[in-house]
Amino acid sequence: MIQVEDIHKSFGDTHVLKGITTSFEQGKTNLVIGQSGSGKTVFLKCLLGLFEPEKGQICYNGQFYSELSISERRDLRQEMGMVFQGSALFDSMTVEGNVMFPLEMFTKQSRAEMQDRVDFVLERVNLVDAHKKFPSEISGGMKKRVAIARAIVMNPKYLFCDEPNSGLDPKTAILIDNLIQEITREYNITTVINTHDMNSVMEIGEKIIFLKNGFKEWEGTNKEIFKTDNEAVTNFVYSSELFKKVRQMYIEERN
Amino acid sequence: MQYSYFYQMNYLEAIGRYFIMVWEVFKKPTKWPIMRSLILKEIDELIFGSLGIIIFISFFIGGVVTIQTALNLNSPLIPKSLIGFATRQSVILEFAPTFTSIIMAGKVGSYITSSIGTMKVTEQIDALEVMGVNSLNYLVFPKIIAMLMYPFAVALAMYVGIFGGWIAGAFGGYAPSGEFVKGLQLDFIPFHVTYAFIKTVVFAFIIATIPSYHGFYMKGGALEVGKASTTSFVWTSVVIIILNYILTQLLLG
Numbered sequence: 001m002i003q004v005e006d007i008h009k010s011f012g013d014t015h016v017l018k019g020i021t022t023s024f025e026q027g028k029t030n031l032v033i034g035q036s037g038s039g040k041t042v043f044l045k046c047l048l049g050l051f052e053p054e055k056g057q058i059c060y061n062g063q064f065y066s067e068l069s070i071s072e073r074r075d076l077r078q079e080m081g082m083v084f085q086g087s088a089l090f091d092s093m094t095v096e097g098n099v100m101f102p103l104e105m106f107t108k109q110s111r112a113e114m115q116d117r118v119d120f121v122l123e124r125v126n127l128v129d130a131h132k133k134f135p136s137e138i139s140g141g142m143k144k145r146v147a148i149a150r151a152i153v154m155n156p157k158y159l160f161c162d163e164p165n166s167g168l169d170p171k172t173a174i175l176i177d178n179l180i181q182e183i184t185r186e187y188n189i190t191t192v193i194n195t196h197d198m199n200s201v202m203e204i205g206e207k208i209i210f211l212k213n214g215f216k217e218w219e220g221t222n223k224e225i226f227k228t229d230n231e232a233v234t235n236f237v238y239s240s241e242l243f244k245k246v247r248q249m250y251i252e253e254r255n
Numbered sequence: 256m257q258y259s260y261f262y263q264m265n266y267l268e269a270i271g272r273y274f275i276m277v278w279e280v281f282k283k284p285t286k287w288p289i290m291r292s293l294i295l296k297e298i299d300e301l302i303f304g305s306l307g308i309i310i311f312i313s314f315f316i317g318g319v320v321t322i323q324t325a326l327n328l329n330s331p332l333i334p335k336s337l338i339g340f341a342t343r344q345s346v347i348l349e350f351a352p353t354f355t356s357i358i359m360a361g362k363v364g365s366y367i368t369s370s371i372g373t374m375k376v377t378e379q380i381d382a383l384e385v386m387g388v389n390s391l392n393y394l395v396f397p398k399i400i401a402m403l404m405y406p407f408a409v410a411l412a413m414y415v416g417i418f419g420g421w422i423a424g425a426f427g428g429y430a431p432s433g434e435f436v437k438g439l440q441l442d443f444i445p446f447h448v449t450y451a452f453i454k455t456v457v458f459a460f461i462i463a464t465i466p467s468y469h470g471f472y473m474k475g476g477a478l479e480v481g482k483a484s485t486t487s488f489v490w491t492s493v494v495i496i497i498l499n500y501i502l503t504q505l506l507l508g
Contacts, residue, residue, distance in 0.1 A: 077387035
């Protein structure tokens with residue numbers, strides 16, 4: 001579980017996060033949504049420890065990040081997996097090399113043990129024939145799956161995803177969403193996903209927080225987001241005519 | 256006035272950040288088996304990959320130095336052996352260590368900046384940091400160690416440069432072979448070679464770290480990677496030229 005208490009983050013004169021308080025539960029897919037520039041990526045980087053908030057606390061299963069020593073922070077980071085927006089695979093390594101990298105860096109496993117683990121996670125993300133391929137030789141969807149495999153290879157307690165299905169076709173995007181949700185439940189991970197994708201919001205958003213101009217404007221579940229009267233949320237989520245009609249139908253059906 | 260002040264502050268900030276980066280490079284080392292393979296890869300990329308251009312340039316520079324010296328020594332009172340002497344001194348003292356380093360700042364430096372810069376732009380450095388890897392140690396330390404091989408490349412440049420001079424002198428009709436070789440052996444001071452290698456080691460460190468700094472701290476996208484490569488070449492060259500002056504004053508002055 002991750003608890004966030006009143007975090008503030010600025011860059012120069014720009015106050016990006018303005019006192020966000022929330023919590024992310026274990027075994028659930030938690031979504032952070034909001035317009036571009038609302039502070040989602042900065043918020044995620046604060047959760048990852050890449051940015052240090054000027055004020056406020058982030059607590060990981062009872063451990064306050066700001067109170068940890070450098071080596072404790074390093075240990076905590078090894079419990080985190082991250083899927084970057086552009087996958088961030090290492091160009092010079094094969095798919096197998098990318099997934100094996102954290103094991104080589106931080107474990108004392110034998111080559112055979114590492115190979116077994118890599119085979120297992122690649123199979124788990126449905127990538128069985130891509131071991132020896134380089135990132136430049138695989139599709140965007142496959143890159144995301146490799147990134148997920150690399151993120152879960154160390155059995156993380158926390159999984160962070162920055163727009164995991166941006167740039168993917170709708171079918172592949174749903175596959176990635178479902179994969180993340182399955183992994184979250186299977187390994188009982190605390191998953192936090194930054195997304196713009198409304199399909200993801202509706203399908204896997206067990207908890208959703210909506211950021212606007214650095215503030216937490218709303219939080220709830222994918223069921224509650226249908227009913228909310230918050231104008232900022234409805235304007236953002238139901239920005240397309242199709243979604244407006246879907247919402248209208250839902251409300252009429254309920255009435 | 257205020258603009259100038261902020262401009263100076265930016266330079267001071269950059270210099271401070273460079274030294275902090277160098278300090279960070281040596282902290283929290285990567286596991287040795289991984290580091291060993293990274294070092295070997297960098298030696299292949301940075302040193303062996305540059306030998307072709309170093310040999311090519313040194314050969315022709317040595318030849319040109321010989322021709323220029325010969326054309327400027329018209330007096331019959333000056334012995335032809337002086338051509339060999341001047342070529343040796345020019346190549347060992349300046350052309351091999353300094354000129355080759357400027358070339359390396361362009362070739363190796365731009366490679367380092369663009370490779371690290373691309374990793375920055377594509378969030379690969381963030382990925383390393385999230386995993387708990389000291390990205391500066393992982394990326395820059397192998398380059399510094401690989402560049403310790405650079406004096407061998409400069410030694411090769413010295414030999415090839417002098418060989419190029421001998422070819423130009425002997426076969427171009429500027430200095431008989433015997434006279435040229437006699438000049439090469441004239442008043443040889445071994446410390447001049449030591450001086451050249453001291454400079455080379457310092458330049459090697461500069462060539463590995465300044466381009467790394469420009470790649471690591473760049474901001475923006477693909478266009479900025481190109482700009483960072485150009486900036487890194489300019490600053491690496493400037494620092495090499497300044498340090499060349501300081502080291503020459505300190506060691507030979």
